Amino acid sequence: MEMKKMRQVALILAFGLLAPMLDTTMTNIAINDISRDLGSSLNSVQWILTAYVLATSVAVPFSGWLSQRFNGKYVFLSAQLVFGAASIWSALSTDVNSLIFARVVQGFSAGLIIPLVTTILMSMGSRKVVNDLMMIVMLPIMVGPIFGPIIGALIVQYGNWNWIFWINVPIVLIVSGLILWKIPDLPGTNVKAKIDWLGILLLGAGSTSLIYGISRAGREATFNNSDTIIYSLVGIALLLVYAAWGAFKKGTAVLPLGLFKSPVYSATIFNLILAGIITNGPMLILPLYFQQGRGFSILATGLWMLPQGLGMLLIRPILLKLMNQLGTRYVVLISLSLTLLGTVPLMFVTKSTSMWLISAILFARGLGVGGVIMPMMTSILVGMKKELIAQANIGARIFQNMGGAFGSALVATVVASYLQNHHYLTANIVAYQHAFGWAVAITVLMILPAMLLPKTVD
Structure with missing residues (x-):
């Protein structure tokens, strides 16, 4: 692929990162308005952020597996479309639980998008070429913390917090069109690749249980309450079970203990x-x-x-x-x-x-x-x-x-x-x-x- 076309692909990848990178910082700035409008406490509303980040972590191992099994171009396209659909769901949410579930889907798709960008970039040429293009692709990550809060503040100041999610929709549609038009096919490298489903489930459920236990302490105004103790112990137990599973699976575990x-x-x-x-x-x-x-x-x-x-x-x-x-x-x-x-x-x-x-x-x-x-x-x-x-x-x-x-x-x-x-x-x-x-x-x-x-x- 000639350098001009590689730069075009790098710009599309950067554009594909724009919505997930801005979304996080824009949501942070709007958390007070979301809490007020949905009538929820900080302890409940923080799960809008926590669920997103947790779902992002769970999605990371799936990203590599999907790009091995299927055409990377269409995996990237699908992740963008799911992110857009979850953004619509978030914008239409009228209660905190609906918004949290929407953010789980949104976070999972973002967790697929971010590693896929690196995978697609690395398939384009030599290490030197990739390094030269990396600054283009990483631009949204670098500018997100600067412009995200300001853009989010402008949206909420002159509209409402729902538009923080609506704004993702046209970005996703434009990116999807560019992916279909300009990004070449990236056939799967290992169609028989397997994934450690149980390992991912144990890590995800264990960390979620631990974090939920901590968050319950805020609602009860003390760490010494039954919910915090029970969920924390369950989380630790699941992580210990993963340790045993990892020892059994060895190098094929999602996170090898070695x-x-x-x-x-x-x-x-x-x-x-x-x-x-x-x-x-x-x-x-x-x-x-x-x-x-x-x-x-x-x-x-x-x-x-x-x-x-x-x-x-x-x-x-x-x-x-x-x-x-x-x-x-x-x-x-x-x-x-x-x-x-x-x-x-x-x-x-x-x-x-x-x-x-x-x-x-x-x-x-x-x-x-x-x-x-x-x-x-x-x-x-x-x-x-x-x-x-x-x-x-x-x-x-x-x-x-x-x-x-x-x-x-x-x-x-x-x-x-x-x-x-x-x-x-x-x-x-x-x-x-x-x-x-x-x-x-x-x-x-x-x-x-x-x-x-x-x-x-x-």
Whole structure:
């Protein structure tokens, strides 16, 4: 395929990522309006975000299997159409349960789309060509945190939250037409490929049960309640059953236990879970702090979220250069330090804290958070056996997404529990301070495993 056509395909792939990437950040900014309009508590509404991220993780192993069994072009097209249909369902939802179920379908299709983009790109040419095109394809991922909150705020300010989902529909229709027109056929590479259905079920059900147990603590205003204890124990039991299943299946399990023999892989997976928590958790409560704690409009909230997105955007283009100069380990440690610099002060923000100071804090946080995950994903394959690389990547994506889902549930629980137990006027602000405190503690916890990361990316 000539370079001009490959660039066209890369642009279509980037356009195909646009709706899933913007959808997440736009939904975050609208969570307060959704909660109000549907008459639901934060503890219930956070499942709109949590269910989406969990479904994304469950879909990741299916993506590789589908592209092996079937024509990748039509798998990608089908995932786009399902995402569009789920967006319509979300927009038409009149109660929180319907919206959560719609978001499960939407998240699952997004979980297929993201890895498929990489698979299609890698089938187009040499590693050098793929690297040259990667910046085009990754553009929606880079700009999503910047423009998502602002676009979402404009939509809700001058319309309503339903249009956050309606806007996906024309994008999906245009992308689908371009896929049919411009993307070449990508025949399946292994039509007899099998998938570890039981392993996926055990991992998905175990993590969901654990996260649901945590979220119930928010509703009961205490972690010491029967629902939290029962669901958490069931979740742990299912994950232990998966451990036994993985030992039996060995290399054919969706996540082979042999991967964890590598100290680098184990440390990286642990930190990817925590990175998901410190990224998604604060992203849920920052808009609420601005809207409920400071009384800002949704548009003002979107604009004040801009510095964090700018920080995330500015750090990404220089990460590879930094890793080559300093080594993966030190880039992650520096990023964690910046994350702490941008999170510790949030434990002390009040209604009168200067917004320009908060902007500087969020910019530092964006630089830090933006520099944590990519170096770890780069180093995770160091010393890995070639036959385990695909499953190692699947495991990394699954656990990162699980951490993100857990982060949303955790901070929602911390805020809801505090508000139910404290009724004084400043309880809103103090509840957010406590939630940011948890983010700080988890960021500190990441430092020791980060010391096990390789010094270089070689």
